[in-house]
Amino acid sequence: MKYRQPHKTLLLCVPTFSSGSHLEENVLHLKKVYEKFVKRVNLVRYGTTYALETIKIQHVSEDAILILGNARRHPKTACNAPFIIKGSKKIPIGWLPFRNAEDILRFSNTLERVHSREQDDCVVALLSQRHPRFTRLVHRMEHILDKRAVPLRWSSDVILREDVVNGLEEGVGLAAYFGHGRPIGWVGYYGFRAHHFTENTREPIGGLLSLCCKTASRKNTKLSFCEELVLNQKCAATFGAVDSTLHTDNTRWSVGLCSALLKGARSIGDLVVEAMPQNKTAFASYRLIGDPLAPIYSTSKVSTHVQQIKTYS
DSSP states (O other): OOOOOOOOEEEEEEEOOOTTOHHHHHHHHHHHHHHTTOSEEEEEEESSOOOHHHHHHHOOSOSEEEEEEETTSOHHHHOSSSEEEETTEEEEEEEEEESSHHHHHHHHHHHHHHHHSOOOBOEEEEEEOSSHHHHHHHHHHHHHHTTTSEEEEOOTTTSOHHHHHHHHTTTOSEEEEESOEETTEESTTTOEEGGGSOSSOSSOEEEEEEESSSTTOOTTSSSOHHHHHHHTTSEEEEEEESSOOOHHHHHHHHHHHHHHHHHTOOBHHHHHHHHOOSSGGGTTTEEEEEOTTOBOOBOHHHHHHHTTSOOOO
16 A cells, blocks of 8 residues: 655744743744654744734645644634635644643654654554444444554443553554543543543654544633643644534544545544545534644554553453
8 A cells, every 4th residue: 555645844833932032942942843854844923813814825835734822722712623725725734732831842742752653554543432323433443444554443342441541652643532522531431531641651642533522622621631632742633622513523524534544644634634524514613733744653563562452342
């Protein structure tokens, strides 16, 4: 199977910081890290705020966009979709909230770890709540992907939450959860929160998709589940909803994900754009948090290890 080449250009949109500040130093460091893995990084500044329409008009040659902004701004208002459209082109757009300079530095370190890994196998952790309509969904995805990828059916009817954490922290490139969600995490696995990951993650996940309600919402929480995972170095990128979603739409997402993976999508932004259902209700509530170029493949060593994790099916 011949896989497509990774993205080559990135627009990095950041606030204007004072020269010599820790924030400025860490933004420049972030740019240098990206330049190790991306052919061209275009750094642009904005003042107190930015306009997506201005970005859309002035910057359409990049393959992906990452906007850094103060964490006081919510994902719901930071972007209005996980991409912007210019003609027939969809450009994935990631949002990175930061509370301080250390957030930017930690994110840079996560990027370096994830992008530096060998990308040998398409290992996909298929996660779901223990309910027939969700377990059937991941079982079907496992069957579709079986001959062209390494699907891991880790639905909550066959595996414990602790074993899911251990598997994901091996350095799995991609994970997708189906079920009910809340701003603080997943309902499945008797409740799955950011703090259930170990304090010092062994290896961050490349991209984690929460195809459920509200995991990128700030309702009654300082940071959403999706944001916490990125800022705490558990993932390079997460994908979640700021509002409620429909199960029928998320079922369409599952079909699109399988199709995009079989076609050879290798980054989270590539995957999201190619897997996206056509109806607006299916994507309008979703946001991409973190690196839109995050690679979603795993090393062969990780592939071997995670396939040995015990399930109870």
